[in-house]
Amino acid sequence: MKALLDFIPLIAFFIAARQSGILAAAGALLVATLVVYAIHFVRQKGKFDKQQWVVLLLTIVFCGGTLLLRDDIYLRWKSPIINGVFALTLFVSALINKPLMQLAMKEVFSLTMNGWKKLTIAWGLFFVLMGALHYITAFTMSNEAWINFKTYGWIPIMLVFIVAQFAVLKNHLNPALSDKPAKK
Template identity: 35%
Template sequence: MKQFIDFIPLLLFFIVFKLDPRTVEFAGQSLQIGGIFSATAVLIAASVLVYGSLFAIQRRLEKGQWLTLAACLVFGGITLLLHDETFLKLKAPVLNGLFALGFAGSHWFGDKLLIERMMGHAISLPQEIWRRLNLAWIGFFLFAGSANLFVAFTFQSIWVDFKVFGSLAMTLVFLVGQGFYLARHLHDADPANPTPHSKD
């Protein structure tokens, strides 16, 4: 469920982007609705609201959520300040790259791989399986970031659609694949035999 919280602001971004540009009156102010810049403003506001609400409820945010919020504020803010959508197009590739770097770094720094820190409280797996899962997440983030970068600057007419639904589809496919992979190895979590050989 946590993986899909990030898509709430993106869905609102998509809806506003697809609206025909119009001027609306709100609290005595004229606001332009529709198009990339008003959608970017909604993305920022929705991100602050969503993650602010999570923080109020949980009294904490995960590091990835802080990073996502910061990237939204930085890249979205620069986009609005300079009136240049190029910076927003860079948000997903840069963010995915940072996530990949974080997962990769955990192979050399810290006592546990990042994926084990995230999921180890729920399941127990042999170290080799954690290593493969961590590598899979690195590959996923690199692929997702590269795909977003390619579409954003090659197929500019559909980059918003891909940013929202392409990213969602990639995440769903990857998580389903991870679920099937984990199902094959859950028996390896037997406390009486904590480090069996992998079937692979």
């Protein structure tokens, strides 16, 4: 449910951009994000995880800047910076021997510390790639190409990365997963 809710701001952005332009899209993205995050806040009993805080605060800053200054340059920087923050956080966590992917996926995979570091670095590199692609589409391509990539162009890249990750790690699935009874 959470993942589906997180697509609502992208859909609002896409529709507003097509119908009314980038400034309207920034407003739609901001309002939709605030509504979705209010729902998350209630569903999560008054708490956000760190990733949610980063996305929410940067959305407010970049969409707000775009609307206040009537310049889409701020909105164009949002996705490259968010991806950069995620990449940097993952790299630092691996460097200090506290790989964040271990926290996120320890229930799914059984890896050594070296394996967790490699997985965390792989995700960091993925976010570097996504940040670079968002930058390229935002600053070197047409508005239409940027809007399309920002809305749905990144999804196939993410799906290929996740499928490849599971293909590589299938032999490291946590044995406890098969011991759990199925939920009804």
